Structures are given as structure tokens and as C-alpha cells.
Amino acid sequence: MAKIIVITSGKGGVGKTTTSASFAVGLASRGYKTAVIDFDIGLRNLDLIMGCERRVVYDFVNVIRNEANLNQALIRDKHIRDLFILPASQTRDKDALTLEGVSTVLEELSKTFDYIVCDSPAGIERGAQLAMYFADSAIVVTNPEVSSVRDSDRMLGMLSSKTKRAEEGRDPLTEHLLLTRYSPKRVARGDMLSLSDVNEILAIPLLGVIPESQAVLRASNSGDPVILDKESDAGQAYLDAVARFLGENVPHRFIEEKGNWLKRLLRFKEKEIS
Amino acid sequence: MSLSNKISKILDYFQRPEKTSRCAKERLQIIIAHERGSHNKPDYLAALQQDLLNVITKYVAIDREAVKVELERKEGFSVLELNVTLPNLE
Numbered sequence: 207m208a209k210i211i212v213i214t215s216g217k218g219g220v221g222k223t224t225t226s227a228s229f230a231v232g233l234a235s236r237g238y239k240t241a242v243i244d245f246d247i248g249l250r251n252l253d254l255i256m257g258c259e260r261r262v263v264y265d266f267v268n269v270i271r272n273e274a275n276l277n278q279a280l281i282r283d284k285h286i287r288d289l290f291i292l293p294a295s296q297t298r299d300k301d302a303l304t305l306e307g308v309s310t311v312l313e314e315l316s317k318t319f320d321y322i323v324c325d326s327p328a329g330i331e332r333g334a335q336l337a338m339y340f341a342d343s344a345i346v347v348t349n350p351e352v353s354s355v356r357d358s359d360r361m362l363g364m365l366s367s368k369t370k371r372a373e374e375g376r377d378p379l380t381e382h383l384l385l386t387r388y389s390p391k392r393v394a395r396g397d398m399l400s401l402s403d404v405n406e407i408l409a410i411p412l413l414g415v416i417p418e419s420q421a422v423l424r425a426s427n428s429g430d431p432v433i434l435d436k437e438s439d440a441g442q443a444y445l446d447a448v449a450r451f452l453g454e455n456v457p458h459r460f461i462e463e464k465g466n467w468l469k470r471l472l473r474f475k476e477k478e479i480s
Numbered sequence: 481m482s483l484s485n486k487i488s489k490i491l492d493y494f495q496r497p498e499k500t501s502r503c504a505k506e507r508l509q510i511i512i513a514h515e516r517g518s519h520n521k522p523d524y525l526a527a528l529q530q531d532l533l534n535v536i537t538k539y540v541a542i543d544r545e546a547v548k549v550e551l552e553r554k555e556g557f558s559v560l561e562l563n564v565t566l567p568n569l570e
């Protein structure tokens with residue numbers, strides 16, 4: 207039986223697809239057979255981030271409509287043998303995803319995969335609801351910014367009531383907070399909500415902090431998920447997050463402003479005085 | 481510009497700007513506490529507005545725009561503000 211992970215947020219543009227791609231790569235490179243599914247019907251993007259856009263023939267909706275079988279639609283990742291991508295369809299038909307169809311696909315994948323990563327679309331409509339419905343774990347991607355935190359809180363509400371686990375009264379899914387696009391420098395300046403602010407408000411276990419990083423854009427330019435850029439801060443932060451997800455105890459990094467001892471000293475003084 | 485004005489401008493310049501992150505946190509704590517409690521904003525506001533309008537028009541001729549109902553969420557409680565603009569009553 208596969209473990210189903212939904213990458214969700216409510217708000218768009220916070221880093222769900224970036225996270226889905228890196229998480230899927232991270233899990234698969236640890237030897238787990240992993241499938242990553244793009245639930246953003248109409249706006250296919252995961253294929254670009256995974257660098258397989260030119261190999262898409264069939265998609266998620268084709269499989270649901272029995273126009274292709276799952277094996278035809280799954281694309282094997284170019285880097286890792288045990289990783290497969292199921293791209294979103296570009297249809298504009300909002301009802302293309304059905305509960306039954308999604309259920310069938312996930313069940314079939316569950317037979318042979320260890321992990322299924324579901325990249326949720328933004329919003330709280332059907333696509334987002336279906337992406338979370340069958341999940342065993344949720345990674346709530348949040349930016350240190352008011353609207354993102356509020357939307358994440360709404361998603362937490364939905365995760366605890368509108369999932370299969372909740373409806374069947376089973377153990378609730380496990381929730382993880384992933385704070386992304388974090389800038390310790392701006393936090394130090396007082397321009398950005400801090401890790402502890404967000405943690406206090408959302409009150410779910412912290413999986414990791416991904417710094418705001420130029421490596422992310424470089425990664426999407428080349429179609430190699432940022433976790434493969436092992437020199438980069440964001441890449442390392444994703445590696446850590448995957449390790450924590452698998453139960454390892456890894457200290458948090460990239461949450462303090464680096465260098466500048468003078469600034470730190472000044473800030474220390476300031477704290478002493480106030 | 482007067483001298484004292486100038487001095488205060490200069491002082492302002494050296495003061496650290498207000499930390500907006502604190503403001504963000506406080507606003508979030510208030511709104512999220514409310515949204516968690518009632519799940520959503522009360523949906524009786526529109527109906528309440530209509531009822532108020534009906535009652536008031538028994539006595540004074542006013543139109544729909546004259547009745548405003550607003551809800552402001554504070555920490556631990558909400559303020560319901562009714563604003564009725566009456567026409568000149570000579």
C-alpha cells in the first residue's frame with residue numbers, strides 16, 4: 207500500500223509545485239518507488255519543473271476517461287529510475303476529475319508504488335479537494351506572509367473535515383508545515399513574519415524551512431528539481447525536509463541570517479536594552 | 481518648515497521604522513481565531529440588514545442604502561455596528 211502525500215496551500219504561487227517535484231525526487235532517490243501527480247487540471251506545470259514536458263503523450267484525464275491506461279500515461283523520470291510523473295490534462299473542463307476516477311487511479315498506483323505525491327492546485331475548489339481527499343499525509347506549504355498563512359489555516363480546517371480519513375472517522379492524516387521562500391534577513395529587519403510567528407499561529411509540526419533562493423528559478427529554467435542542486439541552500443533544505451519526513455532527526459538550517467556579526471551584535475544590544 | 485519640524489524630521493529619519501511583522505502577526509491571530517471559531521463569517525448579516533430596513537421603514541421612509549451593517553472582529557469579541565442615515569426630519 208502506497209502512502210499518499212498531498213502538497214497543498216490554498217494560495218497560489220507559494221511553492222507547491224516546486225515542493226512536489228523536489229519531494230518526489232527526494233523520496234525516489236532514497237529508493238522508494240514514487241509517483242508524482244499534477245492535479246492542476248488546465249494549468250499543467252509539473253512536467254516543466256520535472257523537465258519532461260516534451261515526453262507527455264497522455265495525461266491524468268485520459269486515464270480517468272479510459273482513453274489511455276496508466277502505464278501509457280506515466281512518464282519515467284530522466285534522472286531516477288523509481289520516479290514516475292503523471293501530468294495534468296490541459297482541458298478546460300472543470301469536471302474532468304471525478305472522485306471515482308481519482309480513486310481508481312490512486313488505487314491502481316497503490317499496488318506498486320511506495321509513495322504517491324499529489325501536487326494540489328491553488329484554491330479550495332474541486333481539484334484541491336480531490337488532491338487532498340485520499341491523503342495519508344499533508345504538507346502545507348506556506349509563505350511568511352499574511353494571506354498565505356490565513357489560507358493555510360483554512361486548508362488545515364478542510365484537511366480535518368473534508369478528507370476520506372475524516373469522513374470515515376479513521377486516524378487523521380499527519381500534517382506538516384513547510385515554510386518556503388523564507389528570508390532570515392527580512393525577518394531580522396522586522397519586515398517578514400518569523401518562523402516562530404507562523405509556527406505559533408498554525409500550530410502544526412514543522413517539517414522544514416526553505417529559504418528564498420535564486421537556485422529555484424535556475425532549477426525551473428533547466429527542468430531539474432532544485433533538490434538535485436546539492437550545492438544550493440534550497441536544495442539542501444529540501445534534502446533535510448525529506449529526511450525529516452522519513453523520520454530522521456535533522457537540525458533546521460537556513461533560519462538565521464548568515465554572516466554579519468556586526469549586525470547581530472547590534473541586534474543583541476537592542477534586545478538587551480528593550 | 482519650522483525648526484522644530486525640521487528637528488522632528490531628522491529624528492524620524494534615525495528612528496527605526498515600525499516593525500510591520502508584528503502588525504502582521506497580530507492581525508493574523510485575530511482573524512484566524514474568528515475564522516476557526518465560527519468557521520466563516522456569520523451569514524445572517526444580509527438578512528439582518530433587510531429586517532432592520534423593514535422595521536425602520538414602518539416609521540420613516542428610507543431606502544436600502546441608508547442602513548449599513550458592519551462587523552468588526554476584535555480579540556475575543558466582535559462589534560456589530562448599525563448605521564442608519566435618516567432623512568431631514570423637519
Ligand SMILES: Nc1ncnc2c1ncn2[C@@H]1O[C@H](COP(=O)(O)OP(=O)(O)O)[C@@H](O)[C@H]1O
Binds near residue numbers: 221420426440
Ligand atoms: N524557495 C524559493 N525561492 C525562490 N523562489 C521560489 C521558491 N519557491 C518557489 N519559488 C518561485 O515561486 C513561483 C511559484 O512556485 P510554484 O512552485 O509554481 O508555486 P505553486 O505551485 O504553489 O503555485 C515560481 O516562480 C518559483 O520559481
Ligand SMILES: [Mg+2]
Binds near residue numbers: 222326
Ligand atoms: Mg503549482
